[in-house]
Amino acid sequence: MSKxxxxxxxxxxxxxxxxxxxxxxxxxxxxxxxxxRIANHDLPPGSKLRENxxxxxxxxxxxxxREAFGGLEERGLIERIPNRGAVVTRLEAPQVFELFAVxxxxxxxxxxxxxxxxxxxxxxxxxDLFDKPLEQAVNENDLEFYIEALATLRTRMVIGAxxxxxxxxxxxxxxxxxxxxxxxxxxxxxARQGLKEHRAMLAAMRAGDAEKAEQLKRANIRGSRxxxxxxxxxxx
Amino acid sequence: MSKxxxxxxxxxxxxxxxxxxxxxxxxxxxxxxxxxRIANHDLPPGSKLRENxxxxxxxxxxxxxREAFGGLEERGLIERIPNRGAVVTRLEAPQVFELFAVxxxxxxxxxxxxxxxxxxxxxxxxxDLFDKPLEQAVNENDLEFYIEALATLRTRMVIGAxxxxxxxxxxxxxxxxxxxxxxxxxxxxxARQGLKEHRAMLAAMRAGDAEKAEQLKRANIRGSRxxxxxxxxxxx
DNA sequence: TGTAGGAATATTGTTGACAATTTTACGGAC
DNA sequence: GTCCGTAAAATTGTCAACAATATTCCTACA
Numbered sequence: 001m002s003k004x005x006x007x008x009x010x011x012x013x014x015x016x017x018x019x020x021x022x023x024x025x026x027x028x029x030x031x032x033x034x035x036x037r038i039a040n041h042d043l044p045p046g047s048k049l050r051e052n053x054x055x056x057x058x059x060x061x062x063x064x065x066r067e068a069f070g071g072l073e074e075r076g077l078i079e080r081i082p083n084r085g086a087v088v089t090r091l092e093a094p095q096v097f098e099l100f101a102v103x104x105x106x107x108x109x110x111x112x113x114x115x116x117x118x119x120x121x122x123x124x125x126x127x128d129l130f131d132k133p134l135e136q137a138v139n140e141n142d143l144e145f146y147i148e149a150l151a152t153l154r155t156r157m158v159i160g161a162x163x164x165x166x167x168x169x170x171x172x173x174x175x176x177x178x179x180x181x182x183x184x185x186x187x188x189x190x191a192r193q194g195l196k197e198h199r200a201m202l203a204a205m206r207a208g209d210a211e212k213a214e215q216l217k218r219a220n221i222r223g224s225r226x227x228x229x230x231x232x233x234x235x236x
Numbered sequence: 237m238s239k240x241x242x243x244x245x246x247x248x249x250x251x252x253x254x255x256x257x258x259x260x261x262x263x264x265x266x267x268x269x270x271x272x273r274i275a276n277h278d279l280p281p282g283s284k285l286r287e288n289x290x291x292x293x294x295x296x297x298x299x300x301x302r303e304a305f306g307g308l309e310e311r312g313l314i315e316r317i318p319n320r321g322a323v324v325t326r327l328e329a330p331q332v333f334e335l336f337a338v339x340x341x342x343x344x345x346x347x348x349x350x351x352x353x354x355x356x357x358x359x360x361x362x363x364d365l366f367d368k369p370l371e372q373a374v375n376e377n378d379l380e381f382y383i384e385a386l387a388t389l390r391t392r393m394v395i396g397a398x399x400x401x402x403x404x405x406x407x408x409x410x411x412x413x414x415x416x417x418x419x420x421x422x423x424x425x426x427a428r429q430g431l432k433e434h435r436a437m438l439a440a441m442r443a444g445d446a447e448k449a450e451q452l453k454r455a456n457i458r459g460s461r462x463x464x465x466x467x468x469x470x471x472x
Numbered sequence: 473t474g475t476a477g478g479a480a481t482a483t484t485g486t487t488g489a490c491a492a493t494t495t496t497a498c499g500g501a502c
Numbered sequence: 503g504t505c506c507g508t509a510a511a512a513t514t515g516t517c518a519a520c521a522a523t524a525t526t527c528c529t530a531c532a
Contacts, residue, residue, distance in 0.1 A: 070306030098401035
């Protein structure tokens with residue numbers, strides 16, 4: 001990792017569509033855009049965030065940028081060092097394991113709540129999607145389609161759980177793990193196994209068995225963690 | 237709740253010990269002090285935070301106060317409304333239930349990790365503390381002692397879990413629930429029941445039974461939730 | 473070539489001023 | 503007493519300037 005970290009200016013030059021002359025976005029707009037860029041590695045770990053660059057790009061005051069930095073730091077997405085600026089945090093392996101442990105219980109909870117809260121037939125479209133269409137996609141190595149389906153599933157699960165508190169926690173973790181999860185999915189055999197596990201989980205949800213669905217989701221995440229353990233040298 | 241919300245100035249006049257002429261505290265000092273005040277209701281729900289007052293009290297720039305506000309907002313502790321200022325958030329009943337659900341799985345995880353990570357004999361002092369000394373305290377309605385013991389237990393559990401990620405999540409939740417939990421503990425019969433449950437949990441930890449310890453902690457929190465359900469009109 | 477030192481440049485941290493918005497206070501009418 | 507309008511005061515949001523600190527660049531020397 002001797003590569004020179006990209007600055008925000010370098011990345012943000014591709015994002016002029018977000019440039020506002022007079023800022024009429026709500027205050028949370030800025031922090032959410034930055035969250036997204038950090039989460040999808042447009043601003044990769046280690047990159048420096050320049051107050052002036054962001055201020056110029058978004059047409060907001062430096063003061064507002066600094067406030068957003070305050071928020072991003074509380075979310076663990078950046079680290080600010082006095083007089084030296086803000087850097088996007090890196091995930092080290094021990095943290096990844098911590099995140100997996102936490103994801104396991106929280107996503108398990110989300111699946112349970114979603115199963116309890118929603119009528120069983122509301123999962124049928126996902127059961128269908130994870131049936132033949134995704135089987136075909138995985139067979140043809142159309143992993144983008146699979147990853148999209150996983151994202152859809154996640155969103156539905158979070159919405160179905162009907163807990164703002166849980167959603168906020170899950171989002172906070174997802175911001176930090178999104179790219180990692182994506183890298184794990186594309187590893188050999190992982191998509192096939194994941195499809196199988198998600199199908200079983202969806203079947204349990206469809207049957208209204210919240211406890212079983214939770215356990216299956218938790219097992220899925222433990223499997224993901226085991227994959228990370230095996231391949232961590234290549235993933236981080 | 238027609239009482240006029242206290243302003244930060246009113247509360248902060250009692251805190252001049254924190255006043256610094258030249259600020260030589262690390263940047264996170266301010267947000268941590270404010271977190272603590274919010275968590276223990278020195279800045280109670282609904283109270284307004286005035287930038288100038290805080291700036292003067294702590295001898296820091298208004299800009300730094302605003303940055304801290306950015307962080308507090310991301311933690312869900314305050315809500316900022318453009319041009320109107322920052323208000324300490326209130327917990328409504330549905331949120332409390334959400335927090336209980338999340339606490340259950342996360343504190344359960346913490347107990348499990350702590351049991352797995354620490355040698356069984358390291359819990360002996362807590363086993364002893366929750367034996368005769370706390371029995372006596374509860375018998376004599378010395379609830380302050382009991383609450384302190386719970387705080388000690390919590391701290392030990394979090395440290396023992398050895399997960400920064402989990403600790404951060406737990407702290408974030410604790411900031412929002414600390415006073416509520418305290419109010420629940422003092423309700424009739426709750427301390428006695430809680431002592432019994434924590435003893436059983438500590439016995440499981442002492443025996444190195446992580447799974448059982450986790451289940452007992454989870455049950456303890458579910459009991460706490462049921463108590464809240466019963467008394468919520470008096471507690472919120 | 474590598475290192476050290478100094479200057480120039482860049483960036484962060486703070487401050488004070490002012491614009492914009494909201495809140496409070498006051499007086500008058502009903 | 504309540505309501506409304508107006509003015510004054512308070513507070514937030516932003517800006518520009520400048521101080522403080524860090525980084526980068528250049529030169530000289532071993």
